[in-house]
Structures are given as C-alpha cells and as structure tokens.
Amino acid sequence: MSRKNNESIGPVSPEIAQVISDGQRLIAYIARNGGAELSADVTQIIVDAKYKLLRDEWSAEVETVFLLNYDKLAKIVYPVTIESVNAVIPVLTGKSSKPTKAAYAVSWYRRYTLLALLLLLTTQIYYLFGKELSSNLHSIFEQREKIQIQLDKEVIPKEEGAPLSIQLARLNQQLDANYKLLMHWNKLWSFGGTFSGSMPTYFQTKYEMQKKAIYRDRVVNQSQLDNLELNRSLHQARMVFFENVLSANSVLKVLQGYILPLMYGLLGAFIFVLRSLLKEIKSITYTFSSEIRYRLRLTLGALGGMIIGWFLKPEEATALASLSPMALAFLMGYNVDVLFSLMDKIIDSLKQAIDKPGESKSAQGQAKA
Template sequence: MLNKKQTNTIEVSSDIAQVIQDGQQLVAYMAKDGQVSLDPDLAQVMIDAKYKLQKKQWNAQDEAHFLHSYDQLAKAVAPVSMESIRAISRSDNDKPSQAEKAVAWYRRYTLVALICLLFVQVYYLFGHALAHDLKDLYESRNEWHLKLDSEEPNSKEFKQIQSKYEEVGQRLDANYNLLKVWNRIWLMGFSFGSEIPPYSQEKLNVELRRLERAQADANALDNLNLAQTRLTARLQLFENMLFAQSVLEVLQGYVLPLLYGLLGAFIFVLRDLLREIRAITFTTDSEIRYRLRLTLGALGGMIIGWFLNPQELSGLASLSPMAMAFLMGYNVDVLFAIMDQIIDKLRGAMAANDGSKGKSIQGSGNG
C-alpha cells in the first residue's frame, strides 16, 4: 500500500507550489477582509493542499481538484486578485507596498503640476496686464501729445496737458521696463538688438550729410540724434510688445490648457487610485493605465479647443477655456465622444455628397 502511494506521488512544480501559497492568502483574505462568504469546501481543499505539499503526498488527482477549486475561489473574490493583494500588502521586511509607492509618486507630482500651473498662470496674468496697459498708455500718450500741439505754449491748459502728458509717459516707461523684464524669461536673458531698417538708416545718413554740407548748428545735429534715438526706442518698444503678445498667445492656447488638463488627469488618478486601494483592486496594470491617463489628459486639455466651441453647448457656455481643459483632463472620455460625433458627422456628410453625385450622374445618363 505504501509503495502504491509512493508510485502515485508526483513532484510538485514551482508554479503549482506558488498557486497553493496564493490559495492560502486568498482564503485568509476572504476570512478577514472579504465581502464574500467563504465556502467551507473550498477552504478545506486549500488547507489540505498545503499539508499534502508538506508531506509530499501530492498526485495528479489532487492537482486537478485543487486547480478547479482555486479557479472557483478566484472567481468568488473577483475583482480582487492575488496580484492586487500583493500590490497593496507590505512585504516581510516592512518596505512600502506598490500601492503606497504609487500614492506617494502621484501625490508628489500632482503638487509639482499644481506649482507649475500656478507659476505659469501668474506669469501669464502679469504679462497680460503689462501688455494691455502698455498698449493703452501708448495710445493715451499719443492723444495727449496731439492735444498738447493744439494748445498755446503759454496757456494754462497747455501746462495742465503737458503735466498729464509727462505723467502718462512716465507710466508708459515703467510698464515698458517691467515688460522687458517679463520678456527676459523667454529670451533667456538676451535682449532685442533693434537695428534700424536700412531705408530708415539711409534717410538719417542722408539728412546728416545734408546738415554737414550746410554747416548746420549743433541744435540741428542734436535734433537728428534725438530722432535716431527715438526711432530705435520705438522699434524696441514694438518688438517687445509683439514678442510679449506672441508668448501670451502660446501660453493661452497651448501651455496653460495642457497644464490644466494634466492637473485634471492627476486629480482623476488620485481619486481612482483611492477607490482601487479601498477595493483592493490596484495592480501593475492600474499603474500603466494611470500613466497613459496623464498623457491623454494633458493632450485632451490642450486640443479640446480645436474641436469644441463652448457657445455651441448651453451647458458649457459659462465655462472658460481653462475650465474646459481641466474637465477634459479629468474625464478624457468626453473628448473621445466629441471626436466620434465629429467623425460621424463627416461620414454622414460624405455619404450624402456621394449620394447626390450618384443621382446627378444617373439623371444625366437617362437624359
């Protein structure tokens, strides 16, 4: 009898041994934390497998019966799996679990994304205010200059207008200096050379030669130098204004929506990560899915303005583009639904166009 048992005994592979150990952990999970009641027969099979493995009394029938029972046990605890239990449980040396590492990583980089967003948003608002005020002050100074030319030099109104003109000019210079500092962040510390265009430079040279031939006095030469300096200053002013306007458009159209979409995606990931940890369903696949979600959220926040106009939907009419970017990053599935609707409309339009062409060809053939 003993020889027969020894003959029927088979060597247990490492894979089966691991499955037996997993079965013990699943039974312990169901007994301790599971929401599903533990079947006594399944528990008995898992326990018997452990002791049979220790006593080396394992045969093919035991293995088949155990695998069938393990399959039933895995279905009973689904969506919880051994992979999710390992990902959430700490190891024997008390190192942080995979879930704890994921929470720390996403929490840290959510804070980084938030800080970057706040920095870019404040930088954008500051630059937008400077560019807007500078344009208004430049136009206002020109208006006061026209009023100044229309008044008598010694009149009371002339002095008042001159005082206001100088005040506006000082405010203009202050805004201009701040705008140049704002531009240096993107210029990496460089500044515009502001070379005078060849035609304008040649006009100044011709005027200078004319004054020299006429042996003009020092005042005329000084006025020419002032005109050249004023022209250079205006070129620098317009270059800085145009550059600032271009940067503001890039920030508003691309950088800020991308950051808002990324922040929305981070918040979704943290919320879903908390849900999966509570339900003990977090696995390595979840980590991959979350990383892809961040990429899709950032891109969704940036490109939503290409496909949707908030005025077209009554529910979104009150939302700003940045709020839409944040929502698309939080729920990128909405963006996919919008894109599918656009594709369906294009297909319908193409089908209708092909149908009308076919009818026209058929009509001409009958004629």
C-alpha cells in the same frame, strides 16, 4: 504509507508552488476582511495543499483538485485578485513590512500632482502679470498719443494746457514703469535675452546720408546734428519698445492657447487618477495594469485639455459660455471620454457629408432612367 511511482510527480513546478502560496494569501485575505463568504470545501482543499506539498504527498490528482478549487476561490474573491492583494496589502516580514506598489503609486502621483499644481500656478501668475502689463502699455500709449496730439496741434489756453502737460508727464512715467517691468517679464521666457534695437538697413543708410549732408555744409549746424541723433535714438527706442510688446503678446497667446490649457488638462487628469487610485486601493483592485492605464490617462488628459478648443462649434462654445477656457480644459483632462465622444460626433458628421453627394447623384440617375 508509501506511494507508487506512477502516482508521484516529483517536485512541483515553480508556477504551481506560487499558486499554492497565492491560495493561502487569498484565504487569509477573505478571512481577515470578511468581504466574501468562504466555502468550507474550497478552504479545506486550499489549506491542505500546502501541507501535502510539505509532506511530499503531491500527485497529479491532488494538483487537479487543487487547481479546480483555486479557480472557485478566485471567482469568490473577484474582482479582487492575488495581484491586487499583493499590490495593496503589505506582506509582513517580522516586525516591519515593505511598502507596497500601491503605496509607491500614491506617493508618486501625490508628489507629481503637487508639482503640476505649483507649475500651473506659477505659469498662471506669470501669464496674468504679463497680460496686465501688456494691456496697461497699450492703454497708456493710446492716451499719451491723444494728449500729445492735442498739445502739438491745437491752440489751447495756458490754463488748459498746463493740466494736459502734467497728465502727459504722469502717463510717461507710468509708461516707462510698465515698459521696464515688461522687459523684465520678457527676460524670463527668453532666458535673459534682450532686443538689440539695431535699425534696418534702409533707416541706417538714411541716417548716415542725412548726417553726411549736414557735415557737407561749411558751417556745421550742431542743432541739426543733435536733432538727427535724437530722432535716431527715438527710432531705436521705439523699435525696442514695439519688439518687446509684440513678442510679449505672442508669448501670451502661446500661453493662453497651448501651454495653460495643456497644464490644466494635465492637472485634471492627475485629479482623476488620484480619485480612481483611492477607489481601487479601497476596493483592493489596484494592479499593474491600472498603473499603465493611469500613465496613459495623464497623456490623454494633457492633450485633451489643449485641443478641446479645436473641436468646439460656435453654438457649442456659446452653450459653454459659463465656463472659462481653462475650466473647460481642466474638465476635459478630468474626463477625456467627453472629448472622444465629441471627436466621434465630428467624424460621423464628416462621413454623412461625404456620403450625401454620392446618394444624391445616384437618386438623380434613377430619376432620369
């Protein structure tokens, strides 16, 4: 049977051909999964469209009817879409099938979640080790100074002084061991760098002048030179000691206040993304827009974990005393909406504080009038 020229529209556009193919795939998905009830009329029109196209029976009227029924099909299968079906369900090509976008997403997020977890554990262990060394050094140094003062200033019996000397020697050994480990700890964040121990100009000049004064004597006192050199070495050693301790404390504060909360927030965001990804794959609703949303969620989660402490009032911090700062950072990364709610609350409070002075002035003006 021949058709009139005004009824034929020639070859269909690539977009319509793609929609026809998408309709077949949606019909197959519904039939295979049984999550929605197919309409016989809609199914007939969608299936016939492919064969009419093959038999060159396509027309404007056929295309209109097809598009109207495709719209009905899309509503039947919603929230599943052709994009989500293509992203989650593999297309069979012979015996094998190519990995889907959802499979790539699962692999990517799983891999980087494990990487984030390993980095977090490494950083946490590094922080705890440095914190313990710094705390031990501070405690041992104070005990050592107290015992040294007792031995230097107090007149104590020999039987009491001997135990103090033994205790002092033990503390010196502990101090040296902790200090050596702390220097190795500092080398990691400084990439192998060490402190030079160079003396400030004033002390260096003072040392040189004292040395010249000793040499000006006709008889050089070797004992004085030895004591001067010993004091100089002690000064340099203490400078390096305190430089290591101060720098370690600064790095510990940075780790505790910024790096670790950020990493905990990032891990919380990764956990949220994996959970959401599992839900969307199970419900066949994962699409490319989900991927964009997940990547943004990772950024927001990391930032949320880091800055949550900035927005907590003292009474709010007391209410959350049962949670450690790192646990709070993890929760903010997992549910960053809580942080946004807190920020909105602060902004509303600021607006009210700004508006109140203006309202009070207008009220005073009306009272005077």
